[in-house]
Amino acid sequence: MFTLSRKFSTTSIPNPSKLLQRHPQSTTTTHIFIPFSQLQQRKLFESHLISVLHGCTHLTQIKQVHAHILRKGLDQCCYVLTKLIRMLTKLDVPVHSYPRLVFHQVKYPNPFLWTALIRGYATQGPFSESVVLYNRMRSEGTGPVSFTFSALFKACGAVLDVGLGRQVHAQTILIGGFASDLYVGNTMIDMYVKCGFLECARKVFDEMSERDVVSWTELIVAYAKSGDMDSARELFSGLPVKDMVAWTAMVTGYAQNGRPREALDCFQRMQDSGVKTDEVTIVGVISACALLGVAKYANWVRDVAARYGFGPTENVVVGSALIDMYSKCGSVEEAYNIFEGMKERNVFSYSSMIVGFAMHGRAHAAMQLFHEMLKTEIRPNKVTFIGVLTACSHAGLVEQGRQLFATMEKCFGVAPSADHYACMVDLLGRAGRLEDALELIETMPMEPHGGVWGALLGACRIYGNPDIAQIAANHLFELEPNGIGNYILLSNIYASARRWDDVSRLRILMREKGFKKNPGCSWVESKEGVVHEFFAGDMNHPQSSEIKRALADLLDRLKAKGYQPNLGSVTYDLSDDEKKRILMNHSEKLALAYGLLSSDAGCTIKIMKNLRICEDCHAFMCSASQVMGREIVVRDNMRFHHFSDGACSCGNFW
DNA sequence: ATAGGGTTAG
Missing domain, CATH: 1.25.40 (Serine Threonine Protein Phosphatase 5, Tetratricopeptide repeat)
Structure with a gap:
């Protein structure tokens, strides 16, 4: 429990309203002589109250301070009350209740007190109340300050009302002086970006007389989110002082736009430039590694994160990102290890894990985790339902899926979207x-x-x-x-x-239409950690003849066990022999043959493919896993297939 | 006061 320090609670503080009185109708202030020492003491007391308020984490504490403020006769002191209102709204106390009451007890609110209330509404809504209050403040003859406009822009951004935003923009020019204010400009950029008016945001940026790294970063992020990484990079390269946040925006931008190599390059340059790295940066790097889908990078980034002290046990966001990454890199087991080791879990961690299980055909595990989640106070969201529904679909659990779909809105308040x-x-x-x-x-x-x-x-x-x-x-x-x-x-x-x-x-x-068929391509990591890439019919590999021979041997062994080439997988009207030849040239089969040649017995072979695996290759992999006694994992563009003992985790649904 | 973060289906 906190108490006010004795130093101030025992000092008698003169009543300020008696010291400095201001008649509402008079424009001149009635000066009363105040001894300098007392004035100083009052200032000190006020700033002490501000710092006490700043440290409040509970409503009861703020109420105590408020009571103290009233006892000391500071009930009209806008400076302290502004802070009080700000702290209340920060703790999510509804603006309309307590904060508004505090405001109404002040006879002559100054612009800062008005703004605290306007800002409260801009954060919590109803957002229109911010504008109503602004108009009332103006009609009562109080001039705005720069914070006032920032609050208004915040409200406009929250309701995505660019029309209103433009009116406020016009006000900043009309009233004068505010349009060139750095902070006002930055919040204006933010408002235009939120409303989707990127070119307006850019115009504000271009016309600002003074810019800081925040202005730049706001725009860089906006370009990145709109998919325009070229503009983002161009802007970034012109940014004179690049700080951690700006760098992170670039790393994350590349990752979000599916450009993992550039994300990692960017991270490298960021470290070279001596800027610090925090957990937000790491999360961006993790999602880049998830896109790469290569175990080597997954382990690397995990070590990097651990070295910086941002492990899955300390940070939910890092943990959730790692779960997703390991699932996408082919290791649900590792993903689950991360999940289990997390101290704190939220809907992201659960959903990522459920989606991960679904992606790997572990429908049962996905459903079980979902029911485990329902026992906690974490509520499923739309992504969670995507996860469980796909799990059901891959396992052929039609009735269970239907039931979930039917109850998701009624029981969990998640309305089915087109995705569902x-x-x-x-x-x-x-x-x-x-x-x-x-x-x-x-x-x-x-x-x-x-x-x-x-x-x-x-x-x-x-x-x-x-x-x-x-x-x-x-x-x-x-x-x-x-x-x-x-x-x-x-x-x-x-x-x-x-x-x-x-x-x-x-x-x-x-x-x-000028379409070109995307060539099928598979890749496999050799035991030395080198990634080997194969295209369909590709004979460019240095060990090409060995691969061909290994594949032919394998085919003979599989045939002996009953494998028959699935000629229906070839969509050209060709002779059966031609079809068989084409099937044997599929890139994933080449990758498998190389994987068998280049790995130690007993090792899992992990193959990645850019297109969906065809039926013939699927059957081939099933059979090969049995004949060779090897576990084979194939990640195609949709999901993971775990072949083991002649069966696939996808249960032939893909 | 303002800027950067994780999960989504064919």
């Missing part, structure tokens, strides 16, 4: 209930987006239904005119149905 509908379409579609899936789409309360139709199209591929596929594809071509994957998927479905005319029609269409 996409999960449900996926769930029904994978279970072969294509008509049910189509019906669900037709009853959606919102417009179905590409993900929804894409899920249906994917299901049509599994079950070879060209008619429903056509419906889905027509919507997709409209929604995603540049999505080459949809054209390829549809053409594959036609090929499986042996509708070669439709296949060639699509192929011509694709050529007209």
Whole structure:
């Protein structure tokens, strides 16, 4: 419990309202002689109160200080009361209650006291009240200060009302002096960015007479978030003094835009320039490593984080980022180790772990963790439901998924979004209930987006239904005119149905549109930690002939165990022998052969692929895991497949 | 007073 220090509580403080009285109607202040020592004492007392208020962490403490303020006759002292209101709103005390009362007890509030209240509303809402108060303050003849505008811009940013923001902007120019204020300019930039008016923000920035690193960073982040890393980099390179926050914005920006190599380069340059690193920087680097998906980098960044003292036990955000990273680097076990070791967990940690399990086909683990989470006070959010629904869909748990979907709003207040509908379409579609899936789409309360139709199209591929596929594809071509994957998927479905005319029609269409098929590519890490890359039919590897021989041997052994090439996986109208040759040239098979050649017996082989693994390769991997007695992990563009003992973790759903 | 952070489906 805190107490006021004895020094001040025993000193008798003159009543300030008696010392300095100001008649409301008079413009001149009535000066009363105040002994200098007393004045000084009062100033000291006020600043003491300010610092005591600053240290308050509970409402009861603030109430005690308030009582003390009243006892000492400072009930009209705007300076101290401003701080009081600020602390109250900081502790989330509703502005409308206690803070507003404090304000109304002051007869002649100064601009700072007005602003404290305006700011309170700008933080908590109702945001329009900020503007109402500003107008009242002006009509009562009180002039604004720069904080007043910052609070107003904050309110405009909160309601994304750029119209109002422009009016406030006009006020700053009209009243004079404020438009060139550094702080006002910075909050104005923030407001325009929040409202999505990047070019207005840039204009404010360009016209500011004085800028600091905050102004620059605000814009850099805005460019990064809009996906324009080139502008962000250009701005950053012109920034005279780059601090930790600005560097971090760049590292994170690269990571958020799927450019992990540049993120890591940037982090390297940041360290070279001698700027400090904190946990926010580390989180950016971790998400860059998650994109790389390579175990080597995962372990490296974990060590870096530990060296700086930001481990998963100390920081939830670092921990959650590490969970996601390890899941994406192929190691759910390690992800779960991190999860288990965390002191504090929140909805991010749980959701990341659930999504991680789902990604690796561990539906049971995902569901179990979800139910564990429900026993805590952490509430699931929309991402958590995405995780459990995809887990259900990969495990074919149709009824369980339906139940979750039906209750998510009623029991947890999470309204299903189009993304959740996409999960449900996926769930029904994978279970072969294509008509049910189509019906669900037709009853959606919102417009179905590409993900929804894409899920249906994917299901049509599994079950070879060209008619429903056509419906889905027509919507997709409209929604995603540049999505080459949809054209390829549809053409594959036609090929499986042996509708070669439709296949060639699509192929011509694709050529007209100037689409180029993304070449399939797989990569595998050798035991020395070198990443080897293989394209389909690639014979450029120095050990190419050995790889070819190993693959042929493997094929013979698999055939002896009953493996048959799946000719339906080839979508060209070719002879069976040609088809077999093409299948054996798939990049993931080359990568597997190299992995077998270059690794020690008993080691797991981890292969990564940029496209979805085909059915033939999937069956091939299953069989190979059994025949060779090796665990094989393949990460395709969608998820992880753990092949072991002739079976895959995805349960043939992918 | 103002700037940088983690999870999302085909």
